[in-house]
Amino acid sequence: MTVSLVLVVVMGALVACGVYLLLERSLTRVVLGFLLIGNGVNLLILIMGGPAGFAPIYDETIDPAAYNDPLPQALILTAIVITLAVSSFLLALIYRSWRLANADDVADDADDVALREGSVTMPLEEVAPDEGDTDFPVEATR
Amino acid sequence: MMATLVPLVVLVPLLAAALTLVLGRRARPQRIVAALALTTVLGISVALLIGVDTGGTVVVEAANWGLLGIVLVVDRLSALMLVVSSLVLLAVLVFSIGQGLADGDDETPVSIYYPTYLILTTGVMVAFIAGDLFNLYVGFEILLVASYVLITLGGTRSRIRAGITYVIVSLLSSILFLAAIGMVYGALGTVNLAQVAERVQELPLDVQILLHVMLLVAFGIKAAVFPLSFWLPDSYPSAPAPVTAAFAGLLTKIGVYAIIRLETVIFPTPELNPALMVVALLTMVVGALGAVAQADIKRILSFTLVSHIGYMILGVALGTVAGTAAAIYYIVHHIVVQTTLFLAAGLVEREAGSTSITRIGGLLASAPLVAVLFFLPALNLGGIPPFSGFIGKLGLFQATAVQGDALAYALIGGGALVSLLTLYALVRVWNLVFWRPADDVEGDETRLLRSVEEAPDAPVTTETRTTPRLMTLSTAGMVVVGLALTIFAGPLYAVADRAAGDLDGPAAYIAVVLGTEGELPPASAGEGPP
Numbered sequence: 001m002t003v004s005l006v007l008v009v010v011m012g013a014l015v016a017c018g019v020y021l022l023l024e025r026s027l028t029r030v031v032l033g034f035l036l037i038g039n040g041v042n043l044l045i046l047i048m049g050g051p052a053g054f055a056p057i058y059d060e061t062i063d064p065a066a067y068n069d070p071l072p073q074a075l076i077l078t079a080i081v082i083t084l085a086v087s088s089f090l091l092a093l094i095y096r097s098w099r100l101a102n103a104d105d106v107a108d109d110a111d112d113v114a115l116r117e118g119s120v121t122m123p124l125e126e127v128a129p130d131e132g133d134t135d136f137p138v139e140a141t142r
Numbered sequence: 143m144m145a146t147l148v149p150l151v152v153l154v155p156l157l158a159a160a161l162t163l164v165l166g167r168r169a170r171p172q173r174i175v176a177a178l179a180l181t182t183v184l185g186i187s188v189a190l191l192i193g194v195d196t197g198g199t200v201v202v203e204a205a206n207w208g209l210l211g212i213v214l215v216v217d218r219l220s221a222l223m224l225v226v227s228s229l230v231l232l233a234v235l236v237f238s239i240g241q242g243l244a245d246g247d248d249e250t251p252v253s254i255y256y257p258t259y260l261i262l263t264t265g266v267m268v269a270f271i272a273g274d275l276f277n278l279y280v281g282f283e284i285l286l287v288a289s290y291v292l293i294t295l296g297g298t299r300s301r302i303r304a305g306i307t308y309v310i311v312s313l314l315s316s317i318l319f320l321a322a323i324g325m326v327y328g329a330l331g332t333v334n335l336a337q338v339a340e341r342v343q344e345l346p347l348d349v350q351i352l353l354h355v356m357l358l359v360a361f362g363i364k365a366a367v368f369p370l371s372f373w374l375p376d377s378y379p380s381a382p383a384p385v386t387a388a389f390a391g392l393l394t395k396i397g398v399y400a401i402i403r404l405e406t407v408i409f410p411t412p413e414l415n416p417a418l419m420v421v422a423l424l425t426m427v428v429g430a431l432g433a434v435a436q437a438d439i440k441r442i443l444s445f446t447l448v449s450h451i452g453y454m455i456l457g458v459a460l461g462t463v464a465g466t467a468a469a470i471y472y473i474v475h476h477i478v479v480q481t482t483l484f485l486a487a488g489l490v491e492r493e494a495g496s497t498s499i500t501r502i503g504g505l506l507a508s509a510p511l512v513a514v515l516f517f518l519p520a521l522n523l524g525g526i527p528p529f530s531g532f533i534g535k536l537g538l539f540q541a542t543a544v545q546g547d548a549l550a551y552a553l554i555g556g557g558a559l560v561s562l563l564t565l566y567a568l569v570r571v572w573n574l575v576f577w578r579p580a581d582d583v584e585g586d587e588t589r590l591l592r593s594v595e596e597a598p599d600a601p602v603t604t605e606t607r608t609t610p611r612l613m614t615l616s617t618a619g620m621v622v623v624g625l626a627l628t629i630f631a632g633p634l635y636a637v638a639d640r641a642a643g644d645l646d647g648p649a650a651y652i653a654v655v656l657g658t659e660g661e662l663p664p665a666s667a668g669e670g671p672p
Contacts, residue, residue: 022314027306034313041321048328071210072327075276079320082283089290090309097306100299106310107303109376 003047011047014040027094027104031087038083042076049073144193144200147186148214151224151267154182159260166253173239176256180232180263187224194221195637199644199654201273209334213273215655218641219470223270223399226474229623230391230481231263233616237485238384240612241492254291262288262388269396273655275323275333278400282319282364286312289393292385293377300380308377315363315370322356329353336655339407339648347413354409358418361404365397367455368425371448375432378447379440379497383488386440390447391481395473398454405458406466406645418459419549423556426452430563439487439497439571443480446523446564450476456553457538460545467642468537471635475530475627479519482620486516489617490575492609499571504580509609513576515617519624520572524565530627535561537635 014036021033049072054062056070098104158179162172194200194216204212216224238255265285272278290312294305327333329349330341342350359370366374374394378386405418429449436442454476457469487497493509494502506513522529539557542550627634644650 022310030310034310034317037317041317041324044321045324045327048324072324075323075327075333078276078280082280082287082316085287086283086290086309086313089287090313093290093294093302093306093309096294096297097302100297100302106306109303109307110300112376 002051004051007043007047011040011043014043025106027097027106030106031090031094034090035083035087038079038087042079042083045072045076045079144190144197144216145202147190147193148200148202148216148271149204151183151186151190151228151271152264154179154186155260155263155267159257159264162260163254163257169242172253172256173242176235176260177232177239179260180228180235183263183267184225184228184232187221187228190216191218191221191225191637194218195640199651201655209332209337209656212277213334213336213655214271214277215273215335215651216271217644217651217654218637219399219402219645220270222470222474222637222641223395224267226477227266227270227392227395228263230477230620231259231266231388233620233623234384234388234391234481234485235259236616236619237387237488237613238382240610240614240616241382241384241488255295258288258291259388261285262292264288266392266396270399272335274335275326275338279316279319279323282396283316285393285396286316289389293381293389295382295385304377304380307373311363311373315360318356318363319360322353322360325356326353334655335403335407336648336652340652340656342408350409350411351413354404354411354414357404357408358401358414361397361400362421363397364394365401365455366394366448366451367397368421368428368448368452371425371429371451374448375436375441375444378444379438383484383491387481387484387488390443390484391477394447394451395454395477398451398458398469398473401455402458402466402469402645405461407648407651410461410647412461415459415461416549418455419553422452422455422459423553424452425449425455426556426560430560430567433567434563434570436567437498437500439490439499439575440484442499442567442571443483443487446567447480449560449564450480450523452560453535453538453557456542456557460541462541462544463639463642463646464541464544465538465642466645467635467639468534468541470638470641471530471537471631472534474634474638475522475534475624478620478624478627479522479531482519482617482624483516483523485613485617485620486512486519489515489609489613492613494575499574501583502575503578503583504576506576508580511614511618512609515614515621516576517572518621520568521565522624522628524568525561526565528628530624530631531561533628533631533635 018033018035018037018040021029021036024030024033049069053066053068056067094104097107101107158175161175165171165175190200195218199215199217202214202216203209204214238259242255262285265281265283265288268281268284269278270281272281290305290309293308294301323333326338329345330338332338332341342353345353363370363373378389381389426449429445429447429452433442433445433449436445450472454469454472457465457467457472459465489509489512490502490505491497493505493512496502522531525531525535535557539554542554542557
């Protein structure tokens with residue numbers, strides 16, 4: 001199977017950048033990383049479909065081997081839809097997290113911190129009211 | 143007849159999800175639709191199990207597209223999983239209906255809970271009957287997206303924090319799975335499980351191992367196998383009690399189910415089995431040690447969940463029919479028992495207002511029924527002899543002993559040790575939460591309580607919450623199911639044995655999926671032209 005070198009390089013670059021961003025603690029970068037890896041993997045599936053060919057619309061005069069393989073494209077289409085839905089959910093989640101904590105970070109687990117610090121009893125309960133419960137903040141964004 | 147039933151296990155919950163979404167803010171019809179849909183799914187699953195067990199595997203090619211399209215395969219393993227998961231989903235639904243009724247859902251309904259729960263059901267069903275890798279991926283995505291919504295339900299700070307970890311880790315595993323599917327397609331030109339199984343032996347060994355490891359890592363994250371299990375105890379405990387119960391029972395087991403399919407149908411080769419056995423041992427031990435160190439019931443249970451995944455992986459890693467059969471029985475046992483324990487933890491939370499074992503006590507006196515409902519599945523999970531946990535572990539150890547090398551005996555020793563550690567962790571919960579008199583509880587002081595004490599003029603009101611009968615009833619129902627696993631262990635183990643017999647190498651699976659076109663009458667698989 002011969003594949004386009006350009007596509008392979010682009011895929012590699014997308015995945016590499018995606019991995020780098022996913023390892024960040026900032027949630028916005030994590031989303032960007034997820035989008036890059038998602039597109040990189042979609043390219044991978046496209047590459048796996050073999051070399052480019054004619055659009056797979058049946059025509060008697062065309063040799064079957066000259067068509068492009070339509071199945072990977074159908075798979076990519078499904079994957080794109082799923083990525084779209086998941087990334088919109090992720091954005092909503094991150095927005096909510098930012099409204100609650102005013103930070104764009106992956107927060108530490110309170111129980112983990114308690115265990116690490118060796119205190120047997122669990123941390124005190126959060127009694128701070130949720131600041132981000134309203135859609136119309138009284139205070140401007142900090 | 144059987145072939146028409148197969149798509150229904152997916153369609154019924156999906157249509158019911160749409161209906162409950164339309165019913166939006168009217169809680170009562172939503173509840174009725176959801177409960178009816180899940181009861182129907184349970185009925186269909188039981189019919190499928192009986193049909194498949196007597197009549198053999200059912201293969202449905204959706205819309206007569208043949209192997210190019212979506213192929214649904216229900217063999218004994220799938221059917222058994224369908225029955226157990228729909229039973230558990232129904233019990234958890236009843237539990238959450240009870241909780242919702244008591245908390246005044248009628249006035250302020252969470253309108254998305256029931257639709258999302260039904261979509262989760264759809265995803266679970268799709269994953270169990272998928273006959274090709276991509277459909278399995280779609281099933282995973284359906285249930286994962288639903289689980290993202292359920293785990294962050296309400297959007298409080300702790301749930302959002304836990305949800306973010308969960309979502310990102312799940313996304314990573316999905317992407318790995320998708321990349322693996324792409325590579326499988328590139329190597330073999332198909333994603334149909336039977337065709338993959340047929341062709342994979344022609345690949346060079348290194349390519350086989352590469353594909354094998356990629357799929358194994360993707361499924362391993364979902365199943366929470368040791369080095370990939372870090373996310374689970376972080377994210378599960380903060381979700382609402384019924385959601386955690388459903389997740390703990392089902393979601394990880396779907397990963398284990400996928401691993402069983404992978405190890406028996408696609409790669410029945412022994413190259414990775416020793417590695418899997420080591421991973422199984424580590425999963426068991428690390429999970430159990432984590433459980434011992436925790437001070438919150440839900441977190442203890444989450445760690446025991448991780449630890450007991452190790453037993454199932456051990457059964458799969460043996461690569462024998464006896465091992466697979468024991469793993470299948472253990473999955474059934476563990477789905478039921480782990481869900482029951484989380485439901486019981488939900489009852490404890492309801493009674494005591496907390497799940498921290500350092501802060502509650504005396505529940506045996508104040509809520510004896512909850513104590514019984516916790517005690518029985520706890521003994522069961524710990525593997526005390528008459529219960530199904532013991533039968534499952536015994537089956538696993540027997541199958542392991544057949545292998546007879548040092549690693550096998552290390553695993554048996556580790557398994558027995560972990561069983562004791564599980565028992566220790568759960569007995570610790572029992573002693574502190576139930577047995578200890580309420581007066582002995584120390585350090586029962588929160589910032590809120592202190593602020594009340596510092597303001598002695600503030601009026602103190604006492605609020606009592608009753609535990610709705612429906613919650614207790616569904617938990618009791620699950621405890622009874624757990625006991626039934628012991629009483630009917632003979633027939634159940636026999637079914638597991640036959641299911642494992644189907645999975646003895648890919649030959650049977652390939653024959654039934656690829657060879658059916660001539661044999662099966664095309665009666666109901668979609669009569670019209672495509």
